[in-house]
Amino acid sequence: MFASKLGEQLGLPMASVAVIDVSDWLIQHTPELRIELSGYTVPCSSGLQFGSRYVIDPIEGQVFDYLPETMVSRIKNIEDFARMLVLDKWAGNHDGRQAVFFRSPRARMYRAAFIDHGYCFNSHEWTFSDLALLGVYYRNYVYHDVTSWDSFEPALSRAERMTWFELWHCADEIPRAWYGGDTHGLRRLIETLYERRSNIRTLIEDFRHSSRNPFPNWGLTNSRRRTGHQATGQANTTTNSAPAVEPLCLFAKPDTSKSSDSAVRTNVSSISRAAFPVTLSCKA
């Protein structure tokens, strides 16, 4: 949630997130809100949960987790992957960068939106290991057009200039219970982020000089060098199910001590708000 809000401040295309209040009634009456484990199922927890708004209405649009490289010329905002590096390096994302690609039915072009920032700040550890290949997209083609520091703008300058107050503002919707009321820890995290603003370029440089050689066109002025990227590939559809009013992905913890503590996702896109009172409890 914190990373999503930081990304919004940097002008990045983040899936919109909110704290939602999930009632016991909704869980009892929604079979999808059960986590299937080996041999048994566990109901999701009620209470305040993390909601991620579907990037497009699934009745009309298509959402894909991956697009083949042959379709790169059809990703309208491919440049945002370089800008996203600013956040992933700054926030010490310990995972690979995850995105979804979506388009409305008659559109030829796809847009990318960024999801799943759960390993920023090293998940609940709130530590930073800053390895060069952490927090980056798994394929280089998304960085093909990076030619200079300008390719990371305006996100880079916005991050470097972010104020203490703005950082706190990004954290102020997070329910205290989600971080165990550890306000000292949160303060330390924000202080660390504040200090790390001046390291972002170094961290990107480390990736740039890594064995991945992710920016082969660095230093070139004309970067539009894509070749042969015709739309021949077939994407794997991931989500195109029956829709809802304002569909959401709902993240909830299973209500048991047997399961892991990490958040799990249940797709509740077929739940209509009109029928099920899911409350948006955040301001935005």
Ligand SMILES: Nc1ncnc2c1ncn2[C@@H]1O[C@H](COP(=O)(O)OP(=O)(O)O)[C@@H](O)[C@H]1O
């Ligand atoms: N806001 C969203 N809009 C559309 N699809 C989403 C959204 N958030 C998640 N998804 C879909 O749900 C899948 C799992 O979500 P993700 O956030 O990666 O959870 P996790 O990796 O913890 O299981 C994604 O691969 C994507 O297909």
Ligand SMILES: [Mg+2]
């Ligand atoms: Mg994921």
